[in-house]
Amino acid sequence: MKGMFGQFHLVRRKERRVLELISDHFDLVAKAVQELEPLLEAAKGGDSKKVEEMSARVAEFETLADGLHRDAVLAISQGAFFSGTRDDFLELMEENDEVADAAQNAARILADSSVDSSSFLILYEEQKATLSDLFNLLQTTVRLLRESIAALASDAELAVSKSLLVERAEEEADEVKNLLIKHIFAHKSELDVLTLLQLRDFVLKLDEIGDAAEDSSDLVISLVAKAEA
Numbered sequence: 001m002k003g004m005f006g007q008f009h010l011v012r013r014k015e016r017r018v019l020e021l022i023s024d025h026f027d028l029v030a031k032a033v034q035e036l037e038p039l040l041e042a043a044k045g046g047d048s049k050k051v052e053e054m055s056a057r058v059a060e061f062e063t064l065a066d067g068l069h070r071d072a073v074l075a076i077s078q079g080a081f082f083s084g085t086r087d088d089f090l091e092l093m094e095e096n097d098e099v100a101d102a103a104q105n106a107a108r109i110l111a112d113s114s115v116d117s118s119s120f121l122i123l124y125e126e127q128k129a130t131l132s133d134l135f136n137l138l139q140t141t142v143r144l145l146r147e148s149i150a151a152l153a154s155d156a157e158l159a160v161s162k163s164l165l166v167e168r169a170e171e172e173a174d175e176v177k178n179l180l181i182k183h184i185f186a187h188k189s190e191l192d193v194l195t196l197l198q199l200r201d202f203v204l205k206l207d208e209i210g211d212a213a214e215d216s217s218d219l220v221i222s223l224v225a226k227a228e229a
Contacts, residue, residue, distance in 0.1 A: 018089055019153050021072035025065055025093065026146055029100040032061035033142050033209060039107055040135060044124070046117030055111035062104040069097050085226050092149075092219040098212035099142065106205040113198040122187055123199065129179035134206065137173035141166050141213040148220050156224045163217035170210040177207040 035057045042050035076089045123131035148162035184191075184199050191199075 016153055018072065018076055019149070021068065021075060022089070022093060022096070023146075023149055025068045025072055026096050026149055028061050028065035028068060029096050029103075030142050030146055032058050032065065032100040032103045033139065035061060036103055036107060036135065036206075037139075039110065040131065043110055043115070043120050044117060046120075052111050055107040058104050058107040062100040065097065065100045069093055085223055088219055088223045088226065092216055092223070095212055095216040095219060096145075099145075099209055099216070102205060102208035102212055106202055106209070109198065109202045109205055113195075113202070115195050115198050115202075119191060119195050119199065122184065122191075123180060123203070126179060126183045129176050129183065131180065131203070134173055134176045134180060134203070137169050137176060138206065138209045138213075140169045141173065141210045144169060145213045145216055145220075148217060152220060152223060156227070159220055160224055163220045166217035167214055170214040173207060173210040177203060 035054055039051055039054035039058065042048075042054060072093055073090060076086055076093070144162050144166045148159050148166065151159035151162060180203050181200060184196060184203070188196055
C-alpha cells in the first residue's frame with residue numbers, strides 16, 4: 001500500500017484470522033444496533049408487545065456476539081502477533097462488545113419502562129434534534145467503524161480515515177443527545193418524574209453506542225500505528 005503509512009504490515013496469517021473473527025463479531029454487533037430501529041418504531045406507535053419482542057431480538061444478537069467474542073479472545077490469547085498488538089486486539093474486541101451492550105441496555109430500558117407513546121413522541125418534536133437524528137448518527141458511527149475494521153487487513157489509510165470519521169459522527173451525535181436531554185427536561189411540568197428519568201436514561205444509554213464506537217476507532221488507529229512502527 002502506498003501513501004503516508006507506507007507498507008502495511010498487519011498481513012500475517014495469524015493477524016488475518018483474528019481480523020476475520022473481529023469482523024464476524026462486529027457484524028453481530030451491528031445487527032444488534034440495527035434491531036433498535038423497529039423497536040423505536042414500535043415505541044412510537046405504543047406497541048409494547050412489539051417493543052418487548054424487538055428488545056429480545058437485540059439481546060439475541062448481543063448474546064451471539066458474546067459467544068464469538070469468547071472464541072476470538074481465545075484465538076488472540078494463543079497467538080503471537082506483530083509489534084505486541086495482542087492487547088490492542090483484545091481491547092478492540094472489548095470495546096466492540098460495549099457497542100452491543102449499549103444497544104441491549106437501551107432496548108431493555110425502553111421495554112421495562114412505563115413510557116407511553118405520547119410521552120415517547122416528545123423525542124421527535126425538536127427539529128434537527130430528534131431521536132431519529134440521533135439514531136441515524138449512531139448507525140453512521142457503527143457503519144464507519146465496520147468499514148474501518150474491514151480495512152485493517154490491507155489499507156491502513158482507509159482504516160484511519162474511517163476511524164476519524166467515526167469521531168466526527170460521534171461528536172455530532174453528542175450534540176443531538178444534549179439537545180434531546182434539554183428538550184426532555186423542558187417538558188418536566190407535563191411528565192411524571194419516573195417517565196422523565198426513563199426518557200433521559202434511554203437517550204443517554206443509546207448514546208453510549210457512539211461513545212463505544214469512538215473508543216474502538218481509537219484502537220484501530222493504535223493498531224495501524226504499531227503495525228507501521
